Amino acid sequence: MITAKTKGTLAAPALKILPLTQSCIKQQGNLTFIEGYANTKNKPDRYGDIPSVFRQKRNYVYELTEFKKNPVLLIDHVNRIDHLAGSVTEIYEDAQGLYFKALFSASAHPTVAHARQIYTEGHAKGISIAGRFHYEDSSNPQNLTLAEIFEISLVAVPADPDSLVSASEEEQKQPEEQPEEQLKESPQDISRELSSLTEYLKQK
Numbered sequence: 001m002i003t004a005k006t007k008g009t010l011a012a013p014a015l016k017i018l019p020l021t022q023s024c025i026k027q028q029g030n031l032t033f034i035e036g037y038a039n040t041k042n043k044p045d046r047y048g049d050i051p052s053v054f055r056q057k058r059n060y061v062y063e064l065t066e067f068k069k070n071p072v073l074l075i076d077h078v079n080r081i082d083h084l085a086g087s088v089t090e091i092y093e094d095a096q097g098l099y100f101k102a103l104f105s106a107s108a109h110p111t112v113a114h115a116r117q118i119y120t121e122g123h124a125k126g127i128s129i130a131g132r133f134h135y136e137d138s139s140n141p142q143n144l145t146l147a148e149i150f151e152i153s154l155v156a157v158p159a160d161p162d163s164l165v166s167a168s169e170e171e172q173k174q175p176e177e178q179p180e181e182q183l184k185e186s187p188q189d190i191s192r193e194l195s196s197l198t199e200y201l202k203q204k
Contacts, residue, residue: 004135004136004137004138004141005134005135005141006132006133006134006135007132007133007135008130008131008132008133009132010066010132010150013130013131013132013150013151014130014131014132014133015077015128015129015130016039016045016047016049016128016129016130016133017126017128017155024036025119025120025122030106031103031104031106032103032104032106032116032120033089033101033102033103033104034073034086034101034102034104034119035090035099035100035101035102036099036100036127037096037097037098037099037100038097038098038099038100038127038129038152039051039062039097039098039129039147040096040097040098041053041061041095041096041097044142048142049133049135049142049143049144050140050142050143050144051097051143051144051147052137052140052143052144052145053145054136054137054143054145054146057136057145057146058146060093061093061098061144061145061146061147062093062098062147062149063146063147063148063149064091064093064149065148066131066148066149066150067088067091067131067149067150067151067152068091071087071088071089071091072084072085072086072087072088073085073086073087073088073102073104073152073153073154074151074152074153074154075111075112075115075153075154076153076154076155077128077130077151077153077155079151082109082111082112083111083112084105084112085102085104085105085112085115085116085154086102086103086104086105087102087103087105088100088101088102088152089101089102089103091152098129098147098149100152102152104116104119115154119154124154124156126154126155126156127152127153127154127155128152128153128154128155129147129149129151129152129153130149130150130151130152130153131147131148131149131150131151132147132148132150133146133147133148134146134147134148
């Protein structure tokens with residue numbers, strides 16, 4: 001059967017601002033992990049889409065080939081180094097949906113540190129996926145039958161009500177240590193340092 005409808009491309013992915021099920025924030029020593037379900041199957045999300053296996057073609061919903069080439073956790077789907085929250089260390093599909101586990105960066109950059117803090121405290125609960133979404137079942141056009149995942153990102157408001165992350169009670173009781181003093185060099189300072197280094201290397 002020909003694909004009835006497709007949303008998104010590799011260059012311009014479609015977004016589903018979805019939440020995390022059976023999820024939590026975990027501390028392992030100095031490491032902070034976030035884990036849970038980025039998308040759940042067989043239930044409608046806030047877009048009305050129902051991720052469902054289309055057995056005429058395949059026995060899975062989520063295609064992860066592109067994502068695994070660079071399995072990072074972004075913030076608000078901003079593809080910049082200052083919005084890289086961490087790395088996805090584990091991801092797979094099971095009967096419930098798309099499970100993942102990610103390690104937060106320990107960066108003191110304000111954007112990353114703030115995201116890590118509000119998830120640890122339990123204030124933020126959203127997870128979003130970006131990719132190319134296929135709706136191949138003409139008898140059930142609301143069924144999302146194939147989701148090619150390109151990005152996973154932290155977001156404030158999810159679309160999948162079951163995709164919510166929760167901080168454990170222990171983590172909520174333990175405030176995160178204050179980040180070390182942040183880098184005070186301006187872009188001009190860094191540029192001057194690079195120029196000085198270039199001149200130094202020319203003399204060698």
